[in-house]
Amino acid sequence: MTDFDNATPESNPKDAEYLAKLQDYYADWKSIPSYASLCEVFGIASKSWVKAILDRLEKAGYLERTPDGMWIPTKQFFARPLAESSVPAGMPITVSATQGEHFVIDEMLIDTPSKTTLIPVKGDSMIDAGIHDGDVAVVEKRMNANIGDIVVAIVDNEFTLKTLDKERGQFILRPANQAYPVIRPQGSLEIFGVLTGLIRKYRR
Amino acid sequence: MTDFDNATPESNPKDAEYLAKLQDYYADWKSIPSYASLCEVFGIASKSWVKAILDRLEKAGYLERTPDGMWIPTKQFFARPLAESSVPAGMPITVSATQGEHFVIDEMLIDTPSKTTLIPVKGDSMIDAGIHDGDVAVVEKRMNANIGDIVVAIVDNEFTLKTLDKERGQFILRPANQAYPVIRPQGSLEIFGVLTGLIRKYRR
DNA sequence: TTGACAACAGAACGCTCGTTCTTTAGGATG
């Protein structure tokens, strides 16, 4: 069959296959099932052997257990390969084989799901900050922000993305494009949230 | 406490709060725990009430059950609200209450997981394209690309991110920064992949 | 050919989990 070479040195080759099956299952169901179900997933008949496999995958760093004993995937379980900027000459371009840093996009960008909102960016008022029309802003909802943060404020009932600054004791909103004016709100400034990430998708 | 207004019309307001707690828990543990643990998560003492809540969340489309009865999150569970750029006057700032588009970051950026790699961007040679030092490029590995695509090419055993162009029948790599020269590779040009997305994280 | 070991299979068991049923408290309604 096909070879799965995601195995770490400390896990034996068969376990890599079991891991792949578990990853596929998790992609479908977003959960790790009971030992009984895992027997079917792995194609074996013994619960005790399932446990042995999971114990090894835990040792290899792909699984963890919650305080109440439930199996959960680790970061390494989801990890996407993060390539390094330089590759040695002659090396085949199998980025996935390299260990090292990995990461998960959702987790990287979002700390508190319930407070995070995505807002599409309109216009080019922040283009000098590398924020383009059509990008998606990852915004964490909160009232307070620091000087220099890029914030989503509500001005004239519209969301606007600007850098927060202070001028003569007054908060102002500074665009990153000379074609746009600085916004000096009279009275209070209503801050919706703080920009914590940015996503851009290129048409393919 | 704070209000989380992620509720759909068909679920009562308290459930939105429970959903938020469950989403935050899931973000931490990547699993839905037992009813006993959910009591602590929700801050209530009765397992039967936990079940009632989960049943309602299932009806509302946030949860499902596997064939063997295990609770699992649905797509809607992960979907992040996508705000619209204008909000009506006087409306409380409940962006999430708007139905309409939702999306999942990972799914949006990555079409074919097995061919997708993340590469951190070094340097500012593409800054005019809004690609900054420290950004993470989402790259789909493939050999061919079209003129105008931003590609990851291998030049002098280093990854380089440039726009692919053609000049007098020859492929060239065009930076998006006047301080950098156009790269005119002699002989063949080795393309690693095509830029399909971009991720940026702001320090918080 | 025999012994050791790895890779499972199968059974036994106690305990936790999900389910269901009953009870309670508070607010709204009439």
Next chain:
DNA sequence: CATCCTAAAGAACGAGCGTTCTGTTGTCAA
């Protein structure tokens, strides 16, 4: 003031779960 509904609390129970122990099979080496 009685009643209804919602939002829970609490108990009772049986099935299924994870754990552990023992049994079986195949393979390789000495």
